[in-house]
Amino acid sequence: MYIFFLYIDPGSGSYLIQAIVAAVLGIAFFFRNIAMTVRHFFYRLFRKKSKMP
């Protein structure tokens, strides 16, 4: 198998950091998505109520 990307010099901090960054982002985006869902739920609820006569 050819490994074409060796010329970019991968072995200097970028692999380890990506593993750490991705783990933190996974948690951050998980909670952000929950927050968005909750916000959206209340937004819809509020909009429905305000539409009532």
Added chain:
Amino acid sequence: MPVAFTPQPSSYRDPAGFLFHRDGTLYRQVNRSFQPDYDIFLSSGLYDHLRDRHLLISHEEISENLTGRADWYRTLRPEPIPFISYPYEWCFDMLKDAALVTLQAAADAMDKGMMLKDATAYNLQWHQGHLLFLDTLSFERYDERQPWIAYRQFCEQLLAPLALMHYLQWPLSPLFLTYPEGLPLPLVKKMLPLRSRFNLHVYLHLHLHGGLAARENKSEGAPRPFSAKKLRDLLRSLRTAVSSFELDRRSGVWSGYYEEAAQRDDYLEQKLALVDRWSSNIPAVTATDLGANEGRFSELLAAQGKLVVSADFDHYSVNRLYQKIKSDGTANIHPIVLDLAHPSPALGANLEERASFIDRAPKGLVLALALIHHLAIGNNLPFDRIVQLFRALGPSLIVEFIPKSDEKIAAMLQHKKDIYNNYTQEKFLEAFGRSYRIVAQEPVGASGRTLYLMEAHG
């Protein structure tokens, strides 16, 4: 029999292929070793998708082996780009768009089972109203277990300069001249203010990354398995960071220049009418507008169908011109930040990778309006040197002479000793007359300024 071709001096890093010139045309060879990736790039529809969305330069495939080399697989003829500029000449919004295009191309590639292996700012170019990816061979088969090979490059070349400009509110494109491969992240970490740490994305990609990069000698061991979900999160985070960056201070050096100039009787209208009349009779299809400000005259030349390179040393003026041509959909203006007293030099291996501005400039009409006093008095350049610069940029010239009695020069000399005895209209004509013949000359209203149309001798 060996075939005569000239390899492009900047195209030597990637074993997947290389650029070369033959009979005045630029081609790209795809090497046999890259065949599997290149075939998927086409068959997956990624090439068509990126080209149709104006994210990648289009090319024509040639079935002939033009280099005669044994490792040949395909020859491509990319759409020609008449003027190339480099990140050290870009305004903030151009660099920001370059970062966003790179992230978009990476995300789109993932959707088609491929990934972007390079994230260098030099792979993008402003062409016909779009920032395009140039390197067709930057897309390889995606392996879900691998993190993004170009992550560090993206952080060093695109994210870091944008973050610094945003947090310091200072145009810093010239840093690319000192650090052509990207900014060292440990340095970026030191330069960023404390408040940047409170942005999660900036903290992770620059502060944490910079901290770890500083200890790069430490062995990382075997690469940890990654996933597509993780990579998408990474791209999303980078996009969120880049999108949040801004640099647009209204009070640039020239801001309000046109409003102020317009108040001087009908100075601006007269000048526009003169330049329009003269330039429309010049056969040149390209123009270089030196000291372009926010591009009023560049737009005039562009409306005549000329390709215009608009250069100014004020970053904010260039940024506003870039925003304007983007919103107007103007395809033939190429704005760049350039200090004419220090034009971009030749750079890279053997000084051949990146040509100097003078070598790259389109050699057509040169427009130098309200500029000569900045060079002659602001930068102490003798007329002969200015002639040398203008002449190197093209054979036709429209130049404005500003007399010493002008209020702008009086303002310049207020805090400067007047050592400019040679700054007279006679000396100006003498110096320019050695290289040009005067085709037409007209005073601009009652301003005391004179506009000249000149053609180079021979």
